Amino acid sequence: MAYPQSAITAPRNRLLAALPPEDLAHLRPQLEPFDFPVRQILQAPDEPITAVYFPETGWVSMLALLADGRSAEVGVVGSEGMVGLPLLLGSDTSSVEAMVQCPGTVLKLEAGAFRRALDEIPALRTLLLRYTLAFQQQVAQTAACNGNHALDQRLARWLLIAHDRAEGDEFPMTQEFLAMMLCVHRPGVTLAARLFQQAGLIRYGQGQMRIMDREGLEGAACECYGTVRHQFEKLLGAPRG
Known part of the structure; x- marks a missing residue:
């Protein structure tokens, strides 16, 4: 449109x-x-x-x-x-x-x-x-x-990346997309997402992902999320708002 x-x-x-x-x-x-x-x-x-x-x-x-x-x-x-x-x-x-x-x-x-x-x-x-x-x-x-970190760390990293670009705490997401983004088979993503949900970090269902505990996700992620974010802020400045 x-x-x-x-x-x-x-x-x-x-x-x-x-x-x-x-x-x-x-x-x-x-x-x-x-x-x-x-x-x-x-x-x-x-x-x-x-x-x-x-x-x-x-x-x-x-x-x-x-x-x-x-x-x-x-x-x-x-x-x-x-x-x-x-x-x-x-x-x-x-x-x-x-x-x-x-x-x-x-x-x-x-x-x-x-x-x-x-x-x-x-x-x-x-x-x-x-x-x-x-x-x-x-x-x-x-x-x-992708070559060095555990699936749960990579999933936490990816969810933080998505959350940074979403307009709120909830955004559309399917297990098919998550598996493709993380280069793994779908059952692995299903298990990792279930564990995050049980821990109260996310709420997931019907193609929607909701971030419940941002700080907890940051604790679960590998250092790669912070490394990339720091590089963006160094070169382009911190996001406003």
């Missing part, structure tokens, strides 16, 4: 909100707001990237696809980031798929307009390069986490 241009006000995306007011004013007329439903593909592997996306609510999973049809999440993009980084780095394709995992709203910028904006707004290029470094840290830490 598209919105009239007059509906675009102060952006909720942290990257856009961090731009100087005059630069944001220059860019705003080219931004198109849309609703994005769950499972929508914003970036398909090895296909031309025709636009970049700045999420305002909800979040997008960046997935590495394997030859046997399986996929593994390598990163998450919410209101702190942007989908379409290959265009910033000089490529118009990527091997990674960007799939909406939690529905929300996004500001879309066509590829041509994005390239022009990089030339016309130096602050935008600098900001996005810093975001690229932070996202690279997230990808690297995700790989280290």
